[in-house]
Amino acid sequence: MDNIGEKIRIRRVTKSYSQEYMAFMLNISQAAYSNLERGETALTLTRVYEIAEILEMSPFELMPKPKFGLGINHVAFIKTIKKLQATLTAHVKARKKLTFPSR
Template sequence: MNNISNKIKLRREQLNFSQEYIAEHLGISQPAYVKIEKGVTKLDFERLLKISEILEIDINELLEKQYIVNNFKNSDSSTAIGMVENLHQENQKTNELLIQTLFSQISDLKEENKRLISILEKLSSNK
């Protein structure tokens, strides 16, 4: 289970929301939602944003990594280095997901612009 999935599950439990409740608000089945909490399903930015709205939590809280220095006190340096490397890899994956989503949104906006320009051109030629 990844960090985002853990935070989603924890927040859902804090609010006493059932998995069925969240799944219903996402428009998916309860088994599909379970896969989100287990980290099996990769989340795109829009789905993550919807989950943050349902769970009444800022999306940045779901995305940010919180490590407390006390967690490292009893760890040897190799464990701490491994945790930092995992954090770096998770941040890279999150950034890649955000970039992919933004490129997709840019593409959709370009198509919408083309459609609107076409409508405007038709309207201006009818005058």
């Protein structure tokens, strides 16, 4: 469910808030609020924060999921760290073997 309006509606109904109450809190008409929930009016970031505050939730819960993954691939991250650690260890050992001419 990536529709912000649908997420807002579900949370509003869960909290037993009417559209009239939400519109009053946002200082807009009930018709304008209804358009927000149906996605007929674009939401500004400020409005998303206002709605989230009224619904007592994080505005990030309303945002759609990222297109390109949900975060760090922990398995690949750990493998990369281990490779870097092995490479660094090899370089440190190689440097210790080097002898520098004395002055």
